[in-house]
Amino acid sequence: METFKVVETFVSINGEGKKAGRLAMFIRLKGCNLNCSYCDTTWANKRDARCELLTAPQIVERIKEAGVELVTLTGGEPLLDENVSELIGSILMMPKVEIEIETNGSVPIRYYKERDNRLTMTMDYKLPSSNMEENMCLENMEYLKPWDVVKFVIGSREDLNRAKEIIERFRLCEKAIVYFSPVFGKIEPEEIVEFMKENKLNKVRFQIQIHKVVWDPDKTGV
Ligand SMILES: C[S@@+](CC[C@H](N)C(=O)[O-])C[C@H]1O[C@@H](n2cnc3c(N)ncnc32)[C@H](O)[C@@H]1O
Ligand SMILES: Nc1nc2[nH]cc(C(=O)O)c2c(=O)[nH]1
Ligand code: SF4
Ligand SMILES: [Mg+2]
Numbered sequence: 001m002e003t004f005k006v007v008e009t010f011v012s013i014n015g016e017g018k019k020a021g022r023l024a025m026f027i028r029l030k031g032c033n034l035n036c037s038y039c040d041t042t043w044a045n046k047r048d049a050r051c052e053l054l055t056a057p058q059i060v061e062r063i064k065e066a067g068v069e070l071v072t073l074t075g076g077e078p079l080l081d082e083n084v085s086e087l088i089g090s091i092l093m094m095p096k097v098e099i100e101i102e103t104n105g106s107v108p109i110r111y112y113k114e115r116d117n118r119l120t121m122t123m124d125y126k127l128p129s130s131n132m133e134e135n136m137c138l139e140n141m142e143y144l145k146p147w148d149v150v151k152f153v154i155g156s157r158e159d160l161n162r163a164k165e166i167i168e169r170f171r172l173c174e175k176a177i178v179y180f181s182p183v184f185g186k187i188e189p190e191e192i193v194e195f196m197k198e199n200k201l202n203k204v205r206f207q208i209q210i211h212k213v214v215w216d217p218d219k220t221g222v
Contacts, residue, residue, distance in 0.1 A: 007049055008044075009025065015209045015210040017149050025062070034104055037130055038153070056087045057090065059087060073100070092119065125150055129159050133162075144172075147177070154181065154183065155186040180192050
């Protein structure tokens with residue numbers, strides 16, 4: 001049976017996005033195809049990162065034991081695993097369980113177009129300060145569902161202007177739920193809110209990573 005490279009599993013409150021504040025079980029898969037300037041989980045992307053090789057039934061068992069109804073599948077970049085659909089399918093077999101996939105915007109999401117709102121894509125659009133913008137898979141904008149999230153992680157004024165441009169070009173606020181989030185410690189959160197006010201970004205939501213306020217920002221497993 002196929003196995004998945006799992007660098008950590010833990011229960012915490014979801015600290016980001018539409019499901020923020022709810023208990024969630026995190027499944028973090030190893031490895032990423034990008035190298036964002038601000039990445040807070042570079043340890044999970046290293047070739048020699050320690051991981052468990054778990055089958056889908058083993059992962060499902062952990063979720064059942066934890067008794068949570070929300071699963072956040074993240075990484076690294078979770079959609080790089082060629083068998084990830086099998087894992088998603090197994091998790092969705094559990095009644096009541098919802099999955100949110102944190103994906104970096106560079107991997108096609110079209111394979112997941114037949115899905116209901118128990119499967120949410122929380123997709124980043126990587127801005128200039130990440131140094132990864134050229135890797136964005138723009139066709140993904142056509143495969144967003146109204147319950148999906150597009151997240152702009154913002155580190156500079158240039159990022160803010162670019163995010164606005166992208167939102168307008170792809171009419172993102174009509175297609176999905178749009179979030180602005182500061183690169184932790186890199187930009188004054190207030191600058192983002194001021195930009196939203198100046199530009200009347202009524203449909204954009206602002207967020208801060210809650211887990212970095214509750215715990216030490218460098219702590220893993222929370
Ligand atoms: C660690 S990534 C893993 C999933 C996927 N690789 C991605 O980038 O979406 C999860 C989320 O954390 C965000 N993130 C990473 N480092 C951050 C930082 N220093 N400040 C704010 N958000 C950060 C990413 O932009 C992404 O939205
Ligand atoms: N508490 C908590 N919430 C999160 N939401 C998305 C996370 C991620 O790393 O993808 C994350 C994380 O690492 N911790
Ligand atoms: S895509 Fe996600 S995991 Fe990969 S380097 Fe960027 S923030 Fe880190
Ligand atoms: Mg994180």
